[in-house]
Every structure is written in structure tokens, then in C-alpha cells.
Amino acid sequence: MGFTPHTKEEIREMLAAVGAADIEELFRPIPTGLRAKSFDLPPGMSEFEMLDGLRELAGRNGHIVPFVGGGFYDHLVPAAVDHLAGRAEFYTAYTPYQPECSQGTLQALFEYQTAVCRLTGFGVTNASLYDGGTALAEAAMMALRVTGRSRVLLDGAVNPFSREIVRTYLANLPVEVVEVPTLDGTLDRKRLAAELDDRCAAVLVQNPTFFGCVDDYTDISAKAHGCGALLAASVYPVSLGILKSPGEMGADIAVGDGQSLGNPLNFGGPSFGFLAARKELIRNIPGRIVGETVDREGRRGFVLTIQAREQHIKRHKATSNICTNQSLCALRGLIFLSALGKNGLAELARRNRDKAEYAKAALAAVRGVSVPAGPPTFNEFTVRLPKGADETVAALLRRGIAAGVPLGRYYPGMEDRLLVTVTEKRTKGEINLLARELEAALWS
Amino acid sequence: MELIFEKSVAGRAGVRLPASDVPDATPLPGELLRAEAAGLPELSELDVVRHFTGLSRRNVGVDTSFYPLGSCTMKYNGKAMEEAAKLFTPFHPMVAMLPGGESLAQGSLAVLYGMERQIEEITGMDAVTCQPLAGAQGEMTGIMLIAAYHKAHGAKKRYIIVPDSSHGTNPASAAMVGYEVVTVPSAPYGDMDLDAFKAALNGEVAAVMMTCPNTLGLFNPHIREICDLAHAAGALVYYDGANLNAILGKVRPGDVGFDVIHVNLHKTFGTPHGGGGPGSGPVGVKEALIPFLPHPRILRGKDGTFSLSTDGPKSIGRVANFYGNFGVVVRAYAYALMLGREGLTKASELAVLNANYVMSRLKDLYDLPYDQTCMHECVFSATRQMPRDVHAIDIAKFLIDKGFHPPTVYFPLNVKEAIMIEPTETESKSTLDAFVVAMREAAELAEKDPAVLKKAPVTTPISRLDETKAARDQKVCV
Numbered sequence: 009m010g011f012t013p014h015t016k017e018e019i020r021e022m023l024a025a026v027g028a029a030d031i032e033e034l035f036r037p038i039p040t041g042l043r044a045k046s047f048d049l050p051p052g053m054s055e056f057e058m059l060d061g062l063r064e065l066a067g068r069n070g071h072i073v074p075f076v077g078g079g080f081y082d083h084l085v086p087a088a089v090d091h092l093a094g095r096a097e098f099y100t101a102y103t104p105y106q107p108e109c110s111q112g113t114l115q116a117l118f119e120y121q122t123a124v125c126r127l128t129g130f131g132v133t134n135a136s137l138y139d140g141g142t143a144l145a146e147a148a149m150m151a152l153r154v155t156g157r158s159r160v161l162l163d164g165a166v167n168p169f170s171r172e173i174v175r176t177y178l179a180n181l182p183v184e185v186v187e188v189p190t191l192d193g194t195l196d197r198k199r200l201a202a203e204l205d206d207r208c209a210a211v212l213v214q215n216p217t218f219f220g221c222v223d224d225y226t227d228i229s230a231k232a233h234g235c236g237a238l239l240a241a242s243v244y245p246v247s248l249g250i251l252k253s254p255g256e257m258g259a260d261i262a263v264g265d266g267q268s269l270g271n272p273l274n275f276g277g278p279s280f281g282f283l284a285a286r287k288e289l290i291r292n293i294p295g296r297i298v299g300e301t302v303d304r305e306g307r308r309g310f311v312l313t314i315q316a317r318e319q320h321i322k323r324h325k326a327t328s329n330i331c332t333n334q335s336l337c338a339l340r341g342l343i344f345l346s347a348l349g350k351n352g353l354a355e356l357a358r359r360n361r362d363k364a365e366y367a368k369a370a371l372a373a374v375r376g377v378s379v380p381a382g383p384p385t386f387n388e389f390t391v392r393l394p395k396g397a398d399e400t401v402a403a404l405l406r407r408g409i410a411a412g413v414p415l416g417r418y419y420p421g422m423e424d425r426l427l428v429t430v431t432e433k434r435t436k437g438e439i440n441l442l443a444r445e446l447e448a449a450l451w452s
Numbered sequence: 453m454e455l456i457f458e459k460s461v462a463g464r465a466g467v468r469l470p471a472s473d474v475p476d477a478t479p480l481p482g483e484l485l486r487a488e489a490a491g492l493p494e495l496s497e498l499d500v501v502r503h504f505t506g507l508s509r510r511n512v513g514v515d516t517s518f519y520p521l522g523s524c525t526m527k528y529n530g531k532a533m534e535e536a537a538k539l540f541t542p543f544h545p546m547v548a549m550l551p552g553g554e555s556l557a558q559g560s561l562a563v564l565y566g567m568e569r570q571i572e573e574i575t576g577m578d579a580v581t582c583q584p585l586a587g588a589q590g591e592m593t594g595i596m597l598i599a600a601y602h603k604a605h606g607a608k609k610r611y612i613i614v615p616d617s618s619h620g621t622n623p624a625s626a627a628m629v630g631y632e633v634v635t636v637p638s639a640p641y642g643d644m645d646l647d648a649f650k651a652a653l654n655g656e657v658a659a660v661m662m663t664c665p666n667t668l669g670l671f672n673p674h675i676r677e678i679c680d681l682a683h684a685a686g687a688l689v690y691y692d693g694a695n696l697n698a699i700l701g702k703v704r705p706g707d708v709g710f711d712v713i714h715v716n717l718h719k720t721f722g723t724p725h726g727g728g729g730p731g732s733g734p735v736g737v738k739e740a741l742i743p744f745l746p747h748p749r750i751l752r753g754k755d756g757t758f759s760l761s762t763d764g765p766k767s768i769g770r771v772a773n774f775y776g777n778f779g780v781v782v783r784a785y786a787y788a789l790m791l792g793r794e795g796l797t798k799a800s801e802l803a804v805l806n807a808n809y810v811m812s813r814l815k816d817l818y819d820l821p822y823d824q825t826c827m828h829e830c831v832f833s834a835t836r837q838m839p840r841d842v843h844a845i846d847i848a849k850f851l852i853d854k855g856f857h858p859p860t861v862y863f864p865l866n867v868k869e870a871i872m873i874e875p876t877e878t879e880s881k882s883t884l885d886a887f888v889v890a891m892r893e894a895a896e897l898a899e900k901d902p903a904v905l906k907k908a909p910v911t912t913p914i915s916r917l918d919e920t921k922a923a924r925d926q927k928v929c930v
């Protein structure tokens with residue numbers, strides 16, 4: 009089936025108006041030699057058959073209790089987010105090219121920009137990017153443009169997937185990407201200092217790091233600026249409810265993934281990426297920006313602005329090729345932040361840490377498991393196991409628990425380390441269950 | 453309307469968190485904490501609901517109005533696809549990457565695998581990845597694949613050829629991957645000038661990027677010749693799938709000779725575009741480019757189980773954190789399953805009929821720079837209205853007052869005062885007739901009372917906005 013409304017009679021009338029004998033005549037501009045060799049697809053289904061089929065597929069996914077992060081987090085999503093972002097006028101609209109009939113989307117994006125600027129401590133942001141990993145790659149490219157340099161320093165404690173995206177994006181450019189190996193989950197400041205010189209466009213770091221460690225990069229900002237480089241920090245937006253913002257650290261660019269702000273896990277997408285920066289860098293920012301202006305009667309209104317950076321005007325000289333972004337997911341982020349509010353986000357951040365600290369103690373009490381000493385953590389932390397993390401995680405998965413991310417496959421030499429994530433959604437009972445099952449998996 | 457920040461009342465709270473069942477942790481050292489809480493609004497839940505409901509009423513979507521944006525395929529999105537997407541939402545993507553975790557994600561992996569196979573058959577390509585997160589990222593991924601291919605064959609390439617009528621993302625994507633862009637002008641018949649193309653082609657050209665039907669809605673009969681010439685010069689040919697909705701079941705780019713294609717799921721497969729995204733831009737390739745595809749790849753074993761493969765030594769790497777915009781892929785897959793072979797073919801046929809119908813009903817009043825049978829969209833020019841100082845933008849704004857979202861204006865760039873109309877297959881003859889009446893009224897007013905058009909829109913909460921002021925003041929947050 010399809011969603012076409014045409015009756016036979018209407019098709020006949022329309023063909024008559026066009027002056028064609030049949031629909032096939034309209035395809036005559038296509039030479040016969042170019043016609044499709046096959047179109048071997050199954051016949052169409054009714055919506056009920058389609059839903060039955062997909063329900064059966066969805067049922068093949070197992071149910072698990074996730075103690076995994078890796079850049080995506082299992083957070084609460086208030087019901088209002090679904091209901092408001094699901095309103096058809098938001099949901100079925102296109103890019104706001106005609107501002108008079110898209111003020112809803114435009115004002116929401118202006119408010120989103122304000123919320124992101126306030127969270128990150130910067131003066132400008134765009135109307136969203138694809139995800140956190142691509143946002144970090146865009147930040148690297150932005151720094152290369154701003155400085156005219158060709159070297160990027162990438163902390164090894166940045167999310168491995170994001171690092172891989174940065175390398176993929178820069179692979180064909182005359183740019184050197186230098187990874188600074190992590191010092192047990194944090195930035196190795198000595199190694200960084202040795203690599204940092206006046207060829208560097210940017211230092212890319214993450215807070216909290218992939219290992220969950222919380223850091224203050226104020227000193228790194230100063231060092232980077234000292235040799236004319238920019239500091240770009242990837243941040244976890246929920247943590248910004250309490251943690252020092254990249255702006256407060258003197259960084260130049262902040263990026264991150266907005267999934268944790270009101271977007272469901274969705275098997276990894278869609279979510280949204282954000283990129284904020286010092287206001288002076290506004291002309292180098294990738295993506296769309298919404299700006300405030302007035303109409304002919306002087307009433308406030310919003311438009312897409314500073315478009316002379318964008319691909320549809322600048323073509324190959326644009327700041328980025330990004331066209332479609334993730335507006336609807338950014339809208340969800342704004343509704344989420346509005347519903348929680350100033351104190352709610354701080355409370356959510358504290359709750360995440362409270363739960364993680366409880367879990368840290370519970371796991372440290374498991375025989376043979378230790379929590380390495382190190383800097384404070386937010387809602388993720390690593391534990392050292394008495395045997396391989398891969399087999400332990402596999403054993404717990406069979407019991408319905410995703411105990412964490414084994415670090416060995418991303419950090420050779422760390423085969424006995426497990427990265428455990430605890431959000432506000434994990435109950436004390438689930439955490440205790442994790443500790444019990446871990447003990448059982450290790451010793452029975 | 454007031455900003456949500458202006459509605460904030462200190463001390464008001466919206467959502468309440470569940471009571472904590474664990475003790476409070478020792479606070480973090482002060483130097484790691486922000487000096488003060490971020491300045492988010494403080495509102496009750498009802499405040500928030502009223503605010504965003506109010507904003508939504510200042511928006512137009514496909515569910516509320518005819519939305520004939522040329523080059524952007526805004527078709528109706530069936531509600532069943534939303535139900536399909538809800539079946540899959542809560543799954544954490546990392547679980548599938550854990551040791552033994554693939555077995556827990558068989559349903560989601562089956563959807564990705566199924567969609568990839570459907571796109572292969574629809575486009576005539578040998579392999580597809582759903583990882584790219586939008587059409588433009590699909591383009592960039594495609595160009596990266598082309599770069600990796602040439603590199604593996606030891607060929608040094610510097611240039612990418614694009615026609616001047618291409619989408620702006622084409623040259624931008626090529627430049628992002630490090631290529632120099634060579635723009636080839638259009639011939640008087642509206643497509644890339646073949647002689648200029650031949651002159652631009654040399655051994656250093658990595659690829660040619662084509663949209664077919666092109667941005668004028670015209671099918672280029674020389675498309676195979678262009679592919680053959682490119683291949684003979686050692687270049688690959690890229691197909692921009694933005695206009696794929698016109699040719700489903702009729703032409704498969706893979707059969708014509710294209711090497712790489714991206715598909716916009718939010719256009720051809722009708723998923724919601726949410727006021728600017730999310731999209732999804734799967735990429736298809738011919739066999740020679742398969743080793744370079746981004747990972748993870750989704751494989752199907754002999755026993756029918758799905759697994760993730762990350763061991764492609766030639767892979768360009770990753771272009772997104774996980775498996776693409778999975779939620780969008782589910783909707784598109786549901787759409788493809790519902791339409792099937794006949795439904796997809798019919799969609800293209802009726803999209804083309806609708807465009808030709810609108811074209812035939814308006815060409816006596818508006819200039820039609822390329823008066824040929826069009827595909828899914830037609831491009832008029834407002835030049836006939838210009839002597840009365842009426843421009844494409846004035847006609848667009850008048851249509852808003854008549855209850856329609858305007859067509860695309862001022863694109864493609866090679867048509868002066870362009871008005872680009874793409875009705876899509878889901879609009880009825882009655883809707884098209886009403887739109888034609890409004891367009892004819894605009895043409896009449898341009899003759900008799902152009903002031904009405906210059907004043908439009910008057911039915912919206914705000915009138916025409918000062919874009920220069922926005923760019924000058926750069927007020928992008930409060």
C-alpha cells in the first residue's frame with residue numbers, strides 16, 4: 009500500500025491536462041537503455057502486517073539492565089518531552105527557510121542556543137550538529153581554519169569512537185593528528201607539553217574523560233593559548249549541572265552529544281551534537297545559526313543568520329558541508345532542560361554521582377575487585393577485575409546485566425579493566441544485584 | 453511571544469526526580485565545580501507545556517499544510533511508521549558491542565541489515581551502509597570512500613567535478629575531504645555542458661558528482677555517457693540521491709554506471725524532518741569500493757544471525773558513534789515494507805504526474821525556462837512579474853497567506869528568480885488545484901495590485917523579517 013490519494017478518474021483528468029496518454033509517457037525522457045534492470049522487492053504490506061513483522065523483530069532484542077555508557081546514557085525522559093516534540097507542527101516541518109511560517113522552530117532553536125551557551129559558558133553556538141563525535145571532528149576542523157595550522161593534539165582519554173571519527177574526518181587532509189596516550193584515564197600533562205608547539209591548531213580533551221575522571225583544564229587552556237592553539241573540550245551535558253564549564257576553564261570550543269538531554273537511547277541515534285565557542289569565533293562556526301531580528305512593525309522575530317559561512321552560499325569555501333542538522337533532537341534537549349530547570353539539572357547531576365559512588369563502594373567490596381586510586385569521577389568509573397573483563401562481561405550479559413565496557417579492546421593492556429556507568433535510573437537494588445552477580449561470575 | 457527564559461520565575465520547578473535510595477556522596481573538590489548553576493529557566497511543567505504548544509502553533513508542517521519545497525521532497529509521513537519506531541527505542545547501542553552482546557540486539561541489527569538490502573535493490577548498488585547521519589554526511593562519506601579507493605590503487609587525484617546547478621553540499625563535501633572543486637556550467641538545455649565537462653576531465657579528477665534528475669527536475673539523457681567518459685579518465689561517478697523519489701523502479705543509478713550513491717531516507721522514504729533534522733544518509737557502493745566502507749558493518753551468518761564486523765583493514769573508519777540514526781532507519785524500513793515493489797514505483801509515477809500537472813496548469817502565467825516534461829519537480833521563473841517589481845519572494849510570501857508553505861525560491865542558482873515546486877505523490881488533485889488557484893491569483897495581483905504581494909504575509913504572527921539586522925547584530929542567544 010501507499011499514501012497516494014489519486015483516483016483513476018483524477019489520474020485521467022490530470023493526464024489530459026498534461027497532454028499525455030498515460031503515466032509511462034512522462035518517463036519517456038529516460039532512454040530505454042537506462043531503465044532499471046530489476047526491482048526485486050517484496051510486495052507491499054498493510055500497516056498491521058508491517059507492525060506485526062517489526063514487533064516480532066523488536067522482540068528479538070534482549071532485555072538488559074545497562075551499566076554501560078560509552079557516550080550514550082540511560083537517563084530519565086519526562087513525558088512532556090515526547091508529547092511536545094511530537095507535535096506535528098514541529099515534527100513534520102522542514103528547515104525553516106520561510107521564517108514567517110517557522111517561528112516556532114526558529115524561536116525554539118534560539119532558546120536552545122541560549123541554553124547551550126549558558127551550560128557551556130560561551131557566547132555562541134549553532135542550531136545543533138549530528139552527534140558528539142562528529143561535533144568534535146568539526147571542532148578540530150574549525151580550529152584548523154581559525155589558526156591556519158596543520159597539527160591537532162588528541163588526548164587518548166577522549167572517547168575512542170570520537171577519536172576515530174576525528175581521524176576519519178581528517179584522514180585526507182594535510183593534517184597531522186597526534187594522540188597523546190592517556191595517563192591512566194586522565195590527560196598526560198607532561199606528554200602533552202612535549203608535543204604542544206606553534207604548529208598546533210588545537211588540543212582536544214574530554215571532561216569527564218572516557219574513564220569517567222573529572223578534570224580542570226584551566227592550565228591546558230593557558231598553555232594552548234601560549235603557543236597560539238585553541239582548546240576544544242568534549243563535555244557530557246548532564247555533568248554540566250555541577251561541573252566547571254569549558255568557558256570557565258578558558259577553553260575556546262565546547263562540543264558534546266545531547267542524547268542525555270531528553271533523547272531516548274534509540275540504539276545510538278538520532279541524538280544531537282552541540283558545538284559552542286567564544287563569540288569572536290562566530291564566523292568560523294559550522295552549521296546553522298538562528299539570530300534575533302525584527303519584522304516590519306518592529307516585533308521580535310527569528311531567522312537563520314550569518315549564512316555567508318554555509319554550504320548553500322559558500323559552496324566549497326563553506327565552514328562545513330552540514331545542511332540538515334538535528335533540530336528535533338535539539339528541541340527535545342531544550343524541552344528537557346526547561347522541564348528540569350536550573351536546580352533540577354544540578355540535582356540530576358548530583359544524583360548521578362551519588363549513585364555512581366554507591367556503586368563504586370559496592371563493587372570495591374566484591375572479592376578480588378579493586379577501584380584504582382585516581383582523580384574524582386562523575387557517573388562512570390573503572391574497576392580492576394581479577395580476571396579478563398571480556399569473559400566477565402559476557403557471563404553477566406547472560407544474566408541480563410550489561411556490567412560495563414571492557415577496556416581492553418580500546419586500550420591494549422587494560423584487559424582486566426571495566427568501565428562502569430551508573431545513571432539516576434539505576435536503583436540501589438540493581439546496583440546491589442550487579443555486585444552480587446559480579447561476585448558470582450568471578451568466583452562460582 | 454516571550455522567550456522561555458523571560459517566563460522563568462526563580463524558585464519554580466518542573467519535573468521532580470524520584471527520591472534517592474542511596475546516601476549523598478562526598479562533594480567534589482570546589483575547583484572542579486561550576487561557580488554557579490547554569491542559567492536555565494525555572495518553570496512548572498504546565499508553563500513548559502503551554503510555552504512549547506504556543507511555539508508549535510507558530511509553525512507549519514506537512515501535517516498542517518501543503519509543503520511543496522522543491523529539491524526537498526516533503527511527503528506525508530504515515531503514522532504507522534511512528535508506531536514502528538516506538539517498538540525499538542530503549543536499547544543501549546553499546547550493548548551490541550560487548551562480548552556476546554550481538555545476540556541481544558538481533559532485532560535492531562535485522563532492521564539495519566534489511567534496510568541495507570532494500571536500498572541495494574532500489575539503487576542497483578552492491579553494498580550499503582546506514583551509518584551516515586544525513587545526506588551531506590553521506591556525500592562526505594562517499595567522497596572519503598572514493599579517496600580511499602584511489603589511494604589503494606596508487607592514483608594521485610586532486611579534483612572533483614560538480615555541475616553549477618548542484619546542491620551546495622556537493623562542493624562543500626568534496627572540499628571537506630581535501631579535494632579542489634571544478635565547477636562545470638550548465639548548457640542551455642539545463643544540464644551539465646558536455647563539452648565543458650570533457651574539457652574539465654583529466655587523469656587527476658577523482659570523481660564527478662551528479663544529481664539525476666537534476667535540480668531543474670530534468671532527466672539528463674547523457675548520464676551514461678558522462679559515467680563512461682569519467683571511468684575512461686580513471687574517475688568515479690557519485691550519485692546525489694536527493695531526487696531519487698522521481699525514479700523508483702524506473703532507473704537504478706547502479707545500472708547506469710554510478711559507483712557511489714547516498715540516499716536521503718527523510719526524503720525518498722518519507723521520515724519526519726523535524727524542522728531541520730534528524731535525517732539519515734545511507735551510502736551505497738559498487739563492489740570495488742566495499743572494502744573501504746565505514747565500520748561497524750552488519751553481517752548475516754549462514755545460520756541467519758547478525759553480527760558486527762570491525763575488522764576491515766581498508767575501512768575509512770567511523771563517521772558516527774554507532775550505527776547511524778537508527779530511529780530514522782526504522783521509520784524508513786517500515787515505509788519500504790508497506791509500499792513494497794508496486795507502492796514505491798507508484799510513488800514515483802504519481803510524484804512525476806503531480807509535478808507535470810502543476811507545471812501544465814501554470815505555464816501560461818509564469819515563465820518556464822526549461823519547457824520539457826519534468827520529473828518530480830518543476831522550476832518556474834518570476835521574471836515575467838519583475839517589470840512590476842514583483843519577485844519570487846513576494847509570490848512565496850503571498851502563498852503563506854493562502855495557507856500554503858511556499859515552494860523553494862532562488863534555487864537552483866542557474867534560473868533567475870527561480871520558483872521550484874515539488875508537490876510529491878501524497879498530495880491530491882484537489883490540493884494541487886487549490887495551490888494552482890493561489891499561484892494564478894498571485895500572477896493576477898502582480899499585474900493589477902502588486903502592493904498586496906509586497907505586503908505579504910499578513911496572516912502570520914509576524915511580518916517579513918529584517919535579515920540584514922540579524923546578520924549585523926549577531927544576537928544568537930540571551
